[in-house]
Amino acid sequence: MNVIKQKKNKVKIFIVSVGVILTILGWLCANSSEYPFMQRVMLSKYSIAISTYKKMTEKGFVLNNGEKGFAEISELIKDGIKTIKPTDNISMLPLEWEHIKNVNNLEITRIETLKTERGIGYYDKVTTFLKLRIFSNNVPLFDLPIENMQDWIEDRYNNDIVFFWGNCIFFLGVIVSVICLLAL
DSSP: OOHHHHHHHOOOHHHHHHHHHHHHHHHHHGGGGGGGHHHHHHHHHHHHHHHHHHTSSSOOOOOETTTHHHHHHHHHHHHHHHOOOOTTTTTSOOTTTTHHOOOOTTEEEEEEEEEEEEEEOOGOEEEEEEEEEESSSSOOEEEEEOHHHHHHOOOOOOTSSHHHHHHHHHHHHHHHHHHHHHHH
């Protein structure tokens, strides 16, 4: 009888341990944007985009097609262009803005940082303003003002499936641990 109890306790401790490990792994996945080692493992595109963005905040930075980070940043710009309204920065947008915005397959070939400024943005948050020169095969070159590109990056990659599954694993681990502890 005593041997059976010991085996049951060992199984329960093992299951609680698995639950704790699942909880920790789930939490790390769900919060992977906060930890560089998790970014590299779980969110490689996010990590590449953030490191490229940090380089882009230097005036004169040039990013050419084929270089590390180009695909992530150019896709971000293509998506971002569709959401910018002319009323956002009417004086800073190029004259042919509506044409550029409506190009179905914008082929960006080069991105240059013309100007970088730090200032106070919405909600009194310190923000970085970039003025980028965009080179393309199918539209004339144009200058694009961007406020808070880092927010664009986080919005795009924080909706990743990793965060969903990270939360699922986290709660599964909590549930397994709690059920097992209640059964002790």
